Amino acid sequence: MTPYQFVKAECCNLMGKMCVRRDDRLICKLRRRTKPAHSTKTCECLLAMSRRCGYFERVICKIADQPSPHNDPGLQSRRQKAVAAYRSMHGIEHGSRFCPDCGDPIGKRQRYCEKCVKLRNREASRKYRKNTEAPVIVKPDLAVVSAYG
Numbered sequence: 001m002t003p004y005q006f007v008k009a010e011c012c013n014l015m016g017k018m019c020v021r022r023d024d025r026l027i028c029k030l031r032r033r034t035k036p037a038h039s040t041k042t043c044e045c046l047l048a049m050s051r052r053c054g055y056f057e058r059v060i061c062k063i064a065d066q067p068s069p070h071n072d073p074g075l076q077s078r079r080q081k082a083v084a085a086y087r088s089m090h091g092i093e094h095g096s097r098f099c100p101d102c103g104d105p106i107g108k109r110q111r112y113c114e115k116c117v118k119l120r121n122r123e124a125s126r127k128y129r130k131n132t133e134a135p136v137i138v139k140p141d142l143a144v145v146s147a148y149g
Contacts, residue, residue: 003089004047006082007056010063019045052090054103061086 013020046053064079087093099106099113106113112120 001078001082003056003082003086004045006064006079007045007047007053007060010060011056013055014045017044017048019043047086050089054098056086057092057098057103 007014011019047056061083064076064083066076068075068077097106097110098104099116101112101116101119104113104115
């Protein structure tokens with residue numbers, strides 16, 4: 001089983017040869033693109049073009065670890081071979097983790113890549129500054145104080 005055959009059998013976004021990538025809405029929102037939240041874009045399946053697909057890596061690869069049904073006992077091994085072929089084709093190590101915002105590889109004990117950490121910290125700082133107003137300090141006029149003093 002090739003990775004594309006695995007996708008044709010298991011991917012809910014694939015309709016014919018066209019892919020309705022619904023997960024791109026979240027990615028576009030996080031990358032600050034102006035795109036309506038209800039729109040979906042159709043394009044040719046990325047695996048058919050021998051490119052990486054984030055949905056395949058996050059969702060479909062997990063299906064390969066599920067046990068085979070009783071009527072098809074070799075299905076799990078075929079799925080795992082398809083995932084292994086996909087990973088070797090794109091040079092992905094098994095067990096490597098990816099940033100949930102942009103999809104870049106991340107190291108151990110990290111939630112986001114360095115680029116996304118900077119963006120998130122900036123956004124948190126902006127939100128904090130917006131919600132906390134600076135106190136207004138009224139200084140007395142020295143000329144008025146000295147006249148009555």
